[in-house]
Amino acid sequence: MTDTTDMTECAPRPRGRVLGERVLGEQVIGEAYEAAEILSAARLCVDPELRAAVESLPGSLRRIALYHFGWEHADGTPAAGNAGKAIRPALVLAAVRALGGDPLSAVRAAAAVELTHNFTLLHDDVMDRDATRRHRPTAWTVFGDSDAILAGDALQALAQRMLAEDPHPGAPAAAARLAACVVELCAGQHADCVLESRGPDEVSLAECLAMAEAKTGALLGCACAIGAAYAGAGVDTVEALDGFGRQAGLAFQLIDDVIGIWGDPARTGKPARADLAVRKKSLPVVAALASGTPEGAELAGLYGREPGQGDLERMARAVEGAGGRDWAQLHAADRMSRALGELARAVPDPERAGGLLALAEFVTRRSH
């Protein structure tokens, strides 16, 4: 498929200015549109490779994977497809382009990163007992735990197979990096399970930030680093782009956690105060719990019991009153600033860096 896909669609339009650290303000339609264009171009480039990999699975596993990616309904009939935003493959391709490489050469690597992401989603949903993903019932609720575990295992293997069979000189380093990243993702998920099992006063902000970096930042960083490896970049540039993705990933997680409390249900597709209803120890919550304020103490009390009538609103006010919301937004801006520093180190020319910048701003500015 690589010879027929017009990769010029992946190219960011010239931006003509540096966006700097203005991250969390109002949505700027033009920029969001540009990121949306990059994302849909990445989807267009990577989907055929991704789909071919999934179609190569034996029937039993294929069915589960096709359902998970939104390409089939549970009964095996074709579905319109809702395989997510393709942020990670878009980062791979944008990183290649930013460093002067040919994004077409990295389509398989981008698909491998997306397969890996989806392997972790399948397993995390089993562990977290999450019943909904991309507005549909999760695979384990439809096929059972074993099938979801096996489909995830197979996607991890497919990702590595794709890189092992890629003759590109960047492939072995990418495979090693992706495998190391999987270990970090597993450690992050483990830390998440441990933190969720603890009492509200037994969780530190440093632990939660480290968990979020491993669980979310690591794969965004890895996607960028793999793109750099495919562009033939040196070690310093690869590491800087890893840092860019990691920091942007943490900013993304912080904003995601803010949305989990204050997001508009009409836009998020989740109930209001969704994270509070399950007493999730998200970053704004843990910041509030650690604040030493009366509101933090009130929140700890509310988190220590089954939520009753009006408790969710009380919790949201307590997190805000304790400074958890402000902290999360400021900390997201700080992480985004660090991300931009890493990006400037890897790609000094702002015009070349535009695609990566647009993607990072897209994921941190979204409101749902």
Added chain:
Amino acid sequence: MTDTTDMTECAPRPRGRVLGERVLGEQVIGEAYEAAEILSAARLCVDPELRAAVESLPGSLRRIALYHFGWEHADGTPAAGNAGKAIRPALVLAAVRALGGDPLSAVRAAAAVELTHNFTLLHDDVMDRDATRRHRPTAWTVFGDSDAILAGDALQALAQRMLAEDPHPGAPAAAARLAACVVELCAGQHADCVLESRGPDEVSLAECLAMAEAKTGALLGCACAIGAAYAGAGVDTVEALDGFGRQAGLAFQLIDDVIGIWGDPARTGKPARADLAVRKKSLPVVAALASGTPEGAELAGLYGREPGQGDLERMARAVEGAGGRDWAQLHAADRMSRALGELARAVPDPERAGGLLALAEFVTRRSH
């Protein structure tokens, strides 16, 4: 470690004769000793690499993996270690040697195969709710399902990382082959779950044999094929050694299933009639069910209800009366004969083939 380990211990002693198809007779002490020597030499060569990989995991995951391999107790104190027989790594090294390669060059690949095997054990035990492995409580019973799933995921990643970082020219092909094998292992485990959920009259022998080939044969074949790839062998030889391992793996599974019914509890460490007690659809059982004999019909009746007093003995007699035991032993001999045919195709010199032959005979002749 590779420069200090004496790999000459891996060498089979000259055999001076071809063993032919005499597979399932009485144990020949001299040969078993030779196989035991090969296995313990493989353990000695591969363990440091394996242990280093596991030690490289982040603390939370390391603890689970060290427990699983028998290197630590559940409380984290050191244990004597009982990491299994190392059949798969021994096959990798024996295949390299049989084809005139340097086994030392394939120690990492052998460790990667063993990591992959252990990843599937961790996950299979979760799915099958198996509570005992190598005479110890399984990881999920000690650490919970999530931890066992995550440790398994991390071991799969470690295996691929090890091959991706191996500069040996055979490594990329080995990585691709191992990843493809994981998909087959997952499909085999899926088929196993499906077959176990069906009624005793809804399972065909062909389905069960295909499942056993995917679940057991595939990785033994892959181990041999990876050894061949590391020895620089051509496609035909690689495929013949894959076939050798696959057929020997099926012979192994058939004998394992016979032991699951008629094995001596004092030697197996499992209760008598262990597979019958859980009404497992093992190969002798399915052969009996499909036999069209009165004993087969009796067995179907016994498998359709909770086992009562004396039922396990009745089941064992029914399987035997229906010809299930004889069929399994003859079929194992047939598979072993096919294995030897593949081996002769890959390694025409019987002396060179001796190590692989001794391993295949060891796994099919064992009585526990």
